[in-house]
Amino acid sequence: MATAGKVIKCKAAVIWEVGKLPSLEEVEVALPRTHEIRVKIVATGICRTDDHVVNGIFPNIDYPVIVGHEGAGIVESIGPEVTCVKPGDKVIPLCLPQCGECASCLNPKSNCCLKTHFCQSQNLMPDKTGRFTCRGKQVYHFLWTSTFSEYTVMPEASIVKIDDDAPLEKVWLFGCGFSTGYGAAINTAKVEPGSTCAVFGLGGVGLSVIIGCKAAGASRIIGVDINKEKFAKAKELGATECISPNDFSKPIHKVLVEMTGLGVDYSFEAIGRIDTEVAALASSCLGSGTCVLVGEPPSGSQLAFDPTLLLTGRKLTGSLIGDWKLKDALPKLVSDYMNKKCHPDALISHMLPFEKIAEGFELLRAGKSIRSVLLF
Known part of the structure; x- marks a missing residue:
């Protein structure tokens, strides 16, 4: 491309400080260095996690910062020693890296790459320098993706090539929201045919959980949300019924237990609230239920509950981006989308x-x- 080898000036949204919405700015995007790729972003989604950064409740962030982590684009140029992509390739940035070298990446049971923000800061590139400047000031990266910039730079661990025919204005969904919810049902919980499920939170991730539960053959899928305007979409995507905690005088977990007998086979918390996490656990089936925590709670949150809930046979687990190793999984998920095997467009x-x-x-x-x- 004509911009290769040059510093690019482009539009981006910068969060200058906690509590301030992203500000539209012109930023300078430096050349990619060794093992780095510069990408022209075509489409990017707004996720609740991005809002967490605005509100200062995402851990270990430096400001000013360019957020955004659900995106899709085209490789503009590559740095030395890059082998995984070439200019012109369609790509999805990975908010969860897959370096392929650390103990976690080499473990078939784990997808929590040790280069992720949970293990080390991703506010700068791996060489501890940045690629964004604005108004003469350094602007920090977010999860090595920063898709709220028309051009962005990321390391090889945080990018994957996808089908050349994939519609970028649709497949950005696989970067986080859809993959997170769908994978929580398919990979983490391993929902079984004929089972009962409850999904707490009917936003993009919760609806993706419903899609996954339906694909796995669940016979009863109960959506739980205080916003009844979300019920129609949830039922369209596979929920068999929806309930609001505001309609009951008793705790919602007791309502779900009464509706199902001993509780649901699988419960999912897709909000990131401590109270609903406990409610989701308590609504899972006595003796055999599984509760999956999917939503991201504010930094510093502590979960407390009666340990008898676990001693009586329930299982509590978490799901990080649907338990996918993203570099391996996303090309296949996009291919499935192209072959009409999954339909996240409704989100x-x-x-x-x-x-x-x-x-x-x-x-x-x-x-x-x-x-x-x-x-x-």
Whole structure:
């Protein structure tokens, strides 16, 4: 491309400080260095995790920062020694790296690469330098993706090539939200045919859990949310019924136990609230139920519950980005999408030009969107 070998000036959304929505700015994006790739982002989604950074409840973030981690784009240029992609390739940035070398990547039972933000900071590139500047100041990276910039730079561990025919304005969903929820049902819980499920939270991730439960053959899928406007979409995607905790005088876990006998076979918490995590665990079946924590709670949260819930046979587990090794899994998931084997399109509720990013955040906060996609 004509921009190869040059510093690029482009539009981006910068969070200058905690509590401030991203500000539209012109930023400078430096050349990719060894084992790095510069990508032109075509489409990017707004996830609740991005809002956590705005509100200062995502751990170990340096400001100013460019967030965004659900995206899809085209390789603009590559640095020395890059072998996994070439200029012109369609790609998805990986918010969970897969370096292929650490103990976790080499363990078939784990996808928590030791280069992820949970293990070490991803505010700068692996060589501890940045590629973004704005108004003469360094701007930090987010999860090595920073898809709220028209051009971004990431290391090889955080990118994967996808089908040349894939529609980028749709497949960005695989970068986080859809993969997280769908994988929680398919990979983490391993939902069985004929089983009963409860999904707490009917946002993009929760709806993706429902899609996964339905694909696995669950016979009863109960959606739980205080926002009844989400019920129609949940039922369209596979929920057999939906309930609101506000409609009952008793705790919602007791309602679910009464509805199902001893509780559901599988419960999923897709919100990231401590109270609903405990409720999800308590709603799982006595003796054999499995509860999967999917939502991301605020940094520093502590989970407390009666240990008898576990001593009586329930299982509690967590799911990180659906337990996928993303570099291995995403090309196959995109291929399945291209062959109409999975249908995450219904999660896209709003398509906005990038300049309307503030509107996208307001839709998210008001509970009026499932996923808003920003188009450059």
